[in-house]
Amino acid sequence: DQQVKQNSPSLSVQEGRISILNCDYTNSMFDYFLWYKKYPAEGPTFLISISSIKDKNEDGRFTVFLNKSAKHLSLHIVPSQPGDSAVYFCAASALKGAQKLVFGQGTRLTINP
Amino acid sequence: GAVVSQHPSWVICKSGTSVKIECRSLDFQATTMFWYRQFPKQSLMLMATSNEGSKATYEQGVEKDKFLINHASLTLSTLTVTSAHPEDSSFYICSARDLGQGFSPLHFGNGTRLTVT
Numbered sequence: 001d002q003q004v005k006q007n008s009p010s011l012s013v014q015e016g017r018i019s020i021l022n023c024d025y026t027n028s029m030f031d032y033f034l035w036y037k038k039y040p041a042e043g044p045t046f047l048i049s050i051s052s053i054k055d056k057n058e059d060g061r062f063t064v065f066l067n068k069s070a071k072h073l074s075l076h077i078v079p080s081q082p083g084d085s086a087v088y089f090c091a092a093s094a095l096k097g098a099q100k101l102v103f104g105q106g107t108r109l110t111i112n113p
Numbered sequence: 114g115a116v117v118s119q120h121p122s123w124v125i126c127k128s129g130t131s132v133k134i135e136c137r138s139l140d141f142q143a144t145t146m147f148w149y150r151q152f153p154k155q156s157l158m159l160m161a162t163s164n165e166g167s168k169a170t171y172e173q174g175v176e177k178d179k180f181l182i183n184h185a186s187l188t189l190s191t192l193t194v195t196s197a198h199p200e201d202s203s204f205y206i207c208s209a210r211d212l213g214q215g216f217s218p219l220h221f222g223n224g225t226r227l228t229v230t
Contacts, residue, residue: 034218043221043223046220089156100148103157105155
């Protein structure tokens with residue numbers, strides 16, 4: 001049972017344009033959401049997070065949007081840069097309890113010059 | 114920022130042998146560390162939650178006798194893959210959260226690529 005889903009395995013975007021990565025979740029107990037960036041043979045690097053009390057969080061070029069009613073979140077990167085090319089994982093957790101993260105399958109983002 | 118160090122970064126071992134992977138939080142303390150596994154082009158799957166001073170909590174389907182976890186101090190957790198087989202070949206990643214930061218994002222090590230021949 002995939003509780004966190006990233007339905008797009010890959011995305012290709014022109015440099016300078018906006019990259020939008022999507023994520024859906026099914027578990028209504030999740031109330032904290034994160035995006036991680038990962039290069040091959042490395043561990044994930046934290047990018048940005050959002051709690052369920054908010055619907056938007058912005059940090060520089062990165063903005064995460066949360067739609068609780070749709071159980072959907074998205075990561076916007078603007079402007080996209082070649083260095084943004086990586087695999088992006090969406091993750092979710094419940095603030096109470098074990099606080100363990102459940103990851104989506106990942107989306108490979110390629111920024112074309 | 115919080116740094117998690119994982120060692121070794123890669124290891125090749127023969128079938129039937131055991132391999133130990135270390136995970137250290139370098140500049141913070143962590144009562145809880147998490148061990149993940151990633152197969153090629155797949156998601157990170159949580160294997161177990163490592164608790165300092167007590168037994169680890171394993172996810173469903175993960176054999177606790179095969180994947181031994183020890184969390185002897187607030188900065189070190191180890192994962193031992195016992196009697197490794199080729200199907201255990203994978204990318205193992207540990208993570209930890211800074212105790213002093215309340216609920217803060219998990220910080221990940223750089224992972225260990227295990228190849229069992």
